[in-house]
Amino acid sequence: MPQAPAQQRNPQARTKDTFVSPIVESRRWLDGLTLPPDMPLLNLSQAAPADPPPDGLRRAISNAALSDDSSHLYGAVLGRDDLRAALADKMSRHYAADLSAADVAITSGCNQAFAATIAALCGEGDQVILPTPWYFNHKMWLDMQGVETCPLQVGEGMLPCPDAAAELITARTRAIVLVTPNNPCGVEYPGGLVQRFHDLARSHGLTLIVDETYRDFDSRTGPPHSMFQNPKWSDTLVHLYSFSKAYRLTGHRLGAIAAHPDHLLEIEKFLDTVTICPAQLGQTGALWGLQNLDDWLAGERQELLTRRAAIEAGFESLAKQGWRLLGCGAYFAYVAHPFAKRSETLAKRMVKEAGILMLPGSMFTPDDDPAGARQFRIAFANVDTDGIKTLFDRLKNWAA
Structure with missing residues (x-):
């Protein structure tokens, strides 16, 4: 035969x-x-x-490892309820807004937050507008998903221009990505500029993905932008964050997404397939950090x-x-x-x-x-x- x-x-x-x-x-x-x-x-x-991380945070992780059996088991795909609530509270204070735990998901690092967001937004051959110089892992993930990157050249002050972005929009465009404070350039995008990108995305039915991994080191006081103050912010905005830089939790791989609950349901499919749940001990550390490490x-x-x-x-x-x-x-x-x-x-x-x-x-x-x-x-x-x-x-x- x-x-x-x-x-x-x-x-x-x-x-x-x-x-x-x-x-x-x-x-x-x-x-x-x-x-x-x-x-x-x-x-x-x-x-x-x-x-x-600071000693107190490390002790919180150590104590959980020894005394909290649940820290060694599967947890909720979108993260622990108490951590989601604490991050929503922190964001509400930071942006002078009103977010709830239902608006927030915890991910295994901010790179995964971006990957999950793209997976929930884009299909083969879709386009995403990415300012250049870009964060290379964003470009790498788009490449690996068969999503076309449309480079948006920055202008004076290493700032992207919404008018230039508008010229790149096609029927295949699904999202615009901003990173502020920026990686690799370091610049802080003015709130008015970010709002113009939000308005552009909304007018074309696109998603604006804003990665604020470095927001805790912004030189400005007060909210860096006002997008979260709009009750309909989640119709357009997906926000990404990282605990790695703020609390030195790089090895624990913890990030976050703020988005519409319906969008998080789609993201949950990706997260459940890839990691099932964020690392429990890292979430314990992040929660302790949010509660104790402001100063x-x-x-x-x-x-x-x-x-x-x-x-x-x-x-x-x-x-x-x-x-x-x-x-x-x-x-x-x-x-x-x-x-x-x-x-x-x-x-x-x-x-x-x-x-x-x-x-x-x-x-x-x-x-x-x-x-x-x-x-x-x-x-x-x-x-x-x-x-x-x-x-x-x-x-x-x-x-x-």
């Missing part, structure tokens, strides 16, 4: 539709690297806290603002050599270099010759965008003001 032909392996699997993560790629540059003792590595590549988080914010000021003040020495500071805020500075060589070539040399690891702008832009070859992202969350001074000293003395 003849055998059925063996199944052919798909030569173009979804993961082959996108690029290697810049974080993974840049770590490869460190393989076999040996630096002089007087030039330790300055790692400015990744925007993540390097220190563990501590205010201190963390002030430290990041101090580092931002050090970047802005110290950049003058580089400006004299032709560098330009394009954006700065939250965890990031985004800069243009003065050299003839491309940023990806310079980045690899800089690791070996100056002990500096930072990501080239080409990792945040389309392949055909020449701007990326002239730019770098500096992630300064893990270097103090002394480290920032060291960065500028090394760059001043480095000849490309």
Whole structure:
């Protein structure tokens, strides 16, 4: 009896539709690297806290692990009710709005929040408008879902323009994505600008996805925008958040989505299929943080603002050599270099010759965008003001 032909392996699997993560790629540059003792590595590549959470939060997780049996079992797909309620309360105070637990879902990291949102909004061949320079994981996920990314070039001040976005809208457009404070550029989008994007999305029946992972480190006081104050905000807005940066919970993978309850029902299908529920112990830590760490988080914010000021003040020495500071805020500075060589070539040399690891702008832009070859992202969350001074000293003395 003849055998059925063996199944052919798909030569173009979804993961082959996108690029290697810049974080993974840049770590490869460190393989076999040996630096002089007087030039330790300055790692400015990744925007993540390097220190563990405060002791009180760690004790809350430890106690739950030992005494709360439910922390080791499956939980609700959209997260614990008490955490959803606490986050809704925090958001209501932050945005001077009125959110409820039914408007909020907990996810396994903010990347998953974005992935779940896209899965609930888009099908094969749909389009999403993404400002560039973009957060690379957003682009990677759209690639892997067969969703076309429509790059929206930023303008003056590294800010996207709603009028330019309007010109990109087609019958296949499903959403516009904003990140504020921005990754990779650091800039804080003015509330009026965000509102204009909201109005644009609403007028075309689109969803506005706003990722505010770094909202706790915004330099402004008061609500950064007024969208949540509109009783019909969830007709248009999907809001993403991360506990990782605020409470140093990166290893516990906790993010959140605020959206219309009907939209969360669709998102629940994705979450139930992928992770079933967010990690229980991480949720315990996030809840304790929301309830107890407001003052501590205010201190963390002030430290990041101090580092931002050090970047802005110290950049003058580089400006004299032709560098330009394009954006700065939250965890990031985004800069243009003065050299003839491309940023990806310079980045690899800089690791070996100056002990500096930072990501080239080409990792945040389309392949055909020449701007990326002239730019770098500096992630300064893990270097103090002394480290920032060291960065500028090394760059001043480095000849490309």
